[in-house]
Amino acid sequence: MRIVQHNRKRIREVLEPPNLIEIQYNSYRWFLEEGLKELFQTFSPIYDMTGNYFLEFGDYCLGEPKYSVEECREREMTFAIPLRVKVRFGKVDGEVQESEIYLGDLPLMTEGGTFIVNGRERVIISQLNRTAGIHFPSPYLSSTGREMMSRAFSKVLQMQIIPAEGPWLDGGTDPQNVIRLKVHQSKHLPITQIIKAFAHYEEARVPAELELERAVGWRMLEPVVLAGRTLLEPGDVLTLDLLENLPA
Structure with missing residues (x-):
């Protein structure tokens, strides 16, 4: 009778397990270091309707979280850090004032690559x-x-x-x-x-720049009314004779 012998030796590790949440860390780190700065640059400076006054966003700083991860879970709060930005406000050719303002709290990533929002653990899924x-x-x-x-x-x-x-x-x-x-x-x-x-396009320039030959065969989408008289109805097909007979 053949005896089956079990090999209880552990297989040596061939490949180290990859850090599967590294992409989350790197993405969030880039957002804090460069992404926020690029975001502010997309709409800064902001000018008023007259163009005389402006509001410009400068450097920003991140504070420390007020509560720990465990406290946020127990109190059903968001694990976040305060975001403050230096802004410059003033007149284009006049006096400019600079101060630091508080924009709000920014959710902070935990060591596990997740976020604590209202006491619940959330994760961001990368999408294409x-x-x-x-x-x-x-x-x-x-x-x-x-x-x-x-x-x-x-x-x-x-x-x-x-x-x-x-x-x-x-x-x-x-x-x-x-x-x-x-x-x-x-x-x-x-x-x-x-x-x-x-x-x-300016509406007045469209008929002046349009060649009549190019409009032949087109279908009207809106009626053409002149002095209370409807010249063309929606759905009418334009012909060369019809275009030449239209009043200038």
């Missing part, structure tokens, strides 16, 4: 963000997996404008082949209204 730019979903499919087609048997194009900061812009063409955009969770708007809102 999409690269800023313009993205075109391919191959232009709907959520059901079928290719979306307009009434004119042309593809309904979709796009996403992802800025480095701020809300996304979702949009594309609708069944009437009109380009529409949606800002965050608002309804879809014609791209012409978005351009007007951004004040990219």
